[in-house]
Amino acid sequence: MTSQIKKICCIGAGYVGGPTMAVLADRCKDIKVTLVDIDKKRINAWNDKDLSKLPVFEPGLKEIIKRNRNKNLFFSTDIANTIKEADMIFISVNTPTKTSGFGAGYASDLKWVESSARQVAEYSSGHTIVVEKSTVPVRTAELIQNILSESEENSFISNIKKSFSVLSSPEFLAEGTAINDLENPDRVLIGGEDNNAMRSLSGIYERWIPANKILFTNVWSSELSKLTANAFLAQRLSSINAISALCEATGAEIKEVSNAIGADKRIGKKFLDAGPGFGGSCFQKDILNLVYLCQYYGLEKISRYWEHVLIVNNWQKERIASLVVEKLFGTVTNKKIAMFGFAFKANTNDTRESPSISIAKDLLENGANLMINDPQVLPYQIEKELCKKESKIFSEKEGSWSFNSNLNECVKDADALIILTAWDEYKEINFEKFSKLMRKPSWVFDTRKIISKNSLKGTGIKFWQVGMGECSSL
Template sequence: MKNKADLKKITCLGAGYVGGPTMAVMADRCNSIEITIVDLNQSKVDLWNSEDLSNLPVFEPGLASIIKKVRGKNLFFSSDIQKAISEADIIFISVNTPTKTSGYGAGFASDLKWVESSARTIANFATGHTIVVEKSTVPVKTAEVIKTILNYNQNYDAKKSFSILSNPEFLAEGTAINDLENPDRVLIGGNDSDAIESLSLIYEHWVSKEKIIKTNLWSSELSKLAANAFLAQRISSINAIGAICESTGANVREVKLAIGSDKRIGERFLNAGPGFGGSCFQKDLLNMVYLSKYYGLNEVANYWEQVLILNNWQKSRISKLVVDKLFGTLNGKKIAILGFAFKANTNDTRESSAIKITKELLTEGAEIVIHDPKVTKDQIKKDLEKNEGKDPKQKESNSFWWFSKDYEEIFKNSDAIIILTEWEEYKTLNWKFYTNLMRKPSWIFDSRSIVNPKEMKNLGIKLWRIGDGTLD
């Protein structure tokens, strides 16, 4: 094995939401290490290499400035996978692991085809000793799959050898750069102490040793699933409390302040909203359910599944509430959706509450106009898969949607505004001007606690605010 200090080249398989930001920060903090991010999607690679830094495949505050600083110096984007693997001392696997849609475990288990494909590609093209690092969010025991594939090939080529590590990411989209630069912890799991130390030394360029936790492979893999399961549980819990608040006259923001002041609970992840989204929470909860059932722990599976049931219910109850408040029908009514990303400061729409809510409102015959500062019209079209257009005469059904960046067009003759993403620009809108363009009676459905209830009341706007039982 190479001396730990001699590890000079890193390759990352996957140029997505994890691979791009993670390797950018690593390149920025480790100037002596050359990092290459490879991806099969040439158009994605081209975007990463584009001079237009406003059009990167991933939007994260602070990411573009880091890319500008390190790209072409010690950070490179390429589709030449063979070359990048053959030259690498360490390879990070950062590919997609979606939930299976068919076959055994469909709806719960992760589809590991890209992880397996990555392992086979590494086995074919790696040279000498290579440290292979799981970076993707994966089910427990995935490292065994990688290890089996690599060891089989190692047995047929004495010049190759591999060490397998688990190094899960703990990033929150929208704050990923800060999470990478100032992590709560870095987790490295494995059975090869030299490989663990090699990876640890890379992180020690900017992370203190005290924050680097070293475990076995299986503890590392499970820790990632457990962390996301706990966070998702908190969101479903506060949304459940919010629903009770609306029925009893309590205010969920006041309840949050009271319970969040308890040091044993804390205030993080206690904001009521339209339900959690993103690439990890639902997928990891489904993995927990599948894993629990696999080992015969049905009561444990039922516990974690309930977190998901509550989250889906939260999305549907908002849709139903909109219909109920608008006299039981949305036919011929214009509804504006503000925010399509699953949270602010990202262009990621995966599992976004806006997708489910918009689809449900379309089934009610609504005319929907959608706005988001970072999500593109093409992405929304992929997510909704139907009924795009402005002219109802050209549609087979009365319901349709379109995308707009023009607030006057959005608000004009709208019957209701639904705030689904907590973008900062929504907080500073000239609500007095724009709400005056709406058709009366006008409704604001605020699922992110952005608008001022007193201001809306003074403007004559009917308001529903999540978790607020004090409103008329």
């Protein structure tokens, strides 16, 4: 018999939990959905009357928040009571790559998953369905189950009845299109052993998702499917970026190559856009996780195969920074360079693992003065990324950076402009105007292939584009 779900708790109010629970509440008006987080500042931002201050930027998200918040969608720091009242709990916390200890640099740090499981074990009552939503290594559900099993046994001793069903239902969201991905998913995975619990979760999804798109697996297949999906997508991006360099060397054009191979139904058109390298919270972390798992199970050659996807990605970022220095007469010391875009992709304010970070650091190390612009990323986020403890220790030639929301001010007296994020406002730049503001000779480096070379005609600006290289004089 399936459980009737009336109250849902989501632990973790970040990039996954926020949009996922917002859409669920929007589609299931009879279910009370509460997101909890230990970060009071984040919860306050979700509750702020000014919807422009939401901690997550996603097209369509603020409209959903507006019509559901404080009706059946709530944001709270009261973790204990929310867990106690919940029939179903989603664990949607961060699982960053470990920076120290065994597996450092590869394995996921599961301290927040473990902490969440212990909170569920302590505060829950009755039967609770626990859904693993975070991206996690294979067999993480076993960790959760072991913690909850101890609580089950203790409940019999203390005469406080508790029981649990653990499911895996990973997210397959692309930042920038998360709301559409949630409302019209390609598929939804539910992994588990308890058929009743699986049907209870499926019954919620089926409120708006066709039943034939909901796939049932065991827990381990569900967890590994998430890692594998991200690894395959990242692999495609590294592959097309590798070919972009070959195009620049041979005179081929990457867009023409992408169109030709994408027309093959066996390959398809998606994820064939060359760029400065992939970023985001998942691709690098999940591949590192996959590498670690392969090493753990003695699959050394397989681990090296996946590791090379990351090697190519890092090489692409280094290649672009090096190319900028080379084109500017071999030095960027004290030269002003405008950087347009700091988010790892358009339509998100997420900067995690953004290629802009390592490119900026390389240019700063070479003495450049960066003027950074992004329509959704705030200066404190940039400072956080560029001043992390693990960042490089710069030499005496270390450059400087600042943020400016005015595009004209960014390029004034600049030697070069680098486009790193494909925001729409960057596609309509008036280069005739920019040419009068920039220092001569001036360069535009388009790492996202969003600028038409015709838009630079007659400006005298030198132009380089990923997958095409340096254009002839315009």
